[in-house]
Amino acid sequence: IMAPFPYLEASMGFTLCVYVFETYLELRQYKLYQISERPKDLRHLISEKQFQRAQDYNADKAKFRMFKTVFVEVESFLLIMCLVYPFLWNGIPIWFGVSEDSELKRTLIFQGILMLASEVKGLPFSLYSTFVIEERHGFKSQDLTFGLFFSDMAKQVLLTTIIGAPVMSAIILLIQLGGEWFYLYVWGFLLAFQFIMMFIYPTCIQPCFNKVEALPEGSLRTRIEDL
Numbered sequence: 001i002m003a004p005f006p007y008l009e010a011s012m013g014f015t016l017c018v019y020v021f022e023t024y025l026e027l028r029q030y031k032l033y034q035i036s037e038r039p040k041d042l043r044h045l046i047s048e049k050q051f052q053r054a055q056d057y058n059a060d061k062a063k064f065r066m067f068k069t070v071f072v073e074v075e076s077f078l079l080i081m082c083l084v085y086p087f088l089w090n091g092i093p094i095w096f097g098v099s100e101d102s103e104l105k106r107t108l109i110f111q112g113i114l115m116l117a118s119e120v121k122g123l124p125f126s127l128y129s130t131f132v133i134e135e136r137h138g139f140k141s142q143d144l145t146f147g148l149f150f151s152d153m154a155k156q157v158l159l160t161t162i163i164g165a166p167v168m169s170a171i172i173l174l175i176q177l178g179g180e181w182f183y184l185y186v187w188g189f190l191l192a193f194q195f196i197m198m199f200i201y202p203t204c205i206q207p208c209f210n211k212v213e214a215l216p217e218g219s220l221r222t223r224i225e226d227l
Contacts, residue, residue: 012080019073026066033059057137064133068125075121088113104172108165115164119157126153155208167193 038051046054079085089110092098098105130149134140171186178185206212215221 008080012077015073015076019069023066023069026062026069030059030062030066033062053137057133057139060133060137061129064125064129071125103176104169107172108168111164111168112161115157115160119153123153152209159205159208 033055035055036052038046038048042051089106092106092109093100096109098109100106127149130140130144131146170189174185174189175182202212215224
């Protein structure tokens, strides 16, 4: 009798290999950010001061990304190896009074908990990136305050819930009712959803976070419209 394939160990090993390879690429790129002399091809495009400013900014972002990636990898490893996800899934009927047979409700609650946990865990990183790194290098908008930051965050969670819950419900129903061809139905549904969002996002969602103004008349607008 063949032993069962070690899916858990294989997936963790693959994830670790991807992390090592991506970190290697990040370190190679980070070394390039330490170069202080402008390449010859850029000397006629930007000044020495602009080049050094860009190098410092990208170096800070690279260090931050590497630190964040380490945290995410360790966290992911612990959550999987400590069986947190099965514990959470099995505990939902007890904690929320949901029937064990109600796959739809359990999945929505499960995804909701993961989304809120992700927002909380990512909050320190977002705050540091926005109010330390971006502000240090002069890229943070002067209008962005802590109040506006948390307001945008609340809007994002609300919109994700309003849009994500129906989409997730539709996917689960398609899987349950689609038979052996369910993946084609799910693919078609997601393709249609993405197509619809291409039109909804710039007109309905983006104005909730950014002030949108029509491009004034001029050569730039004319060239864009000609495309």
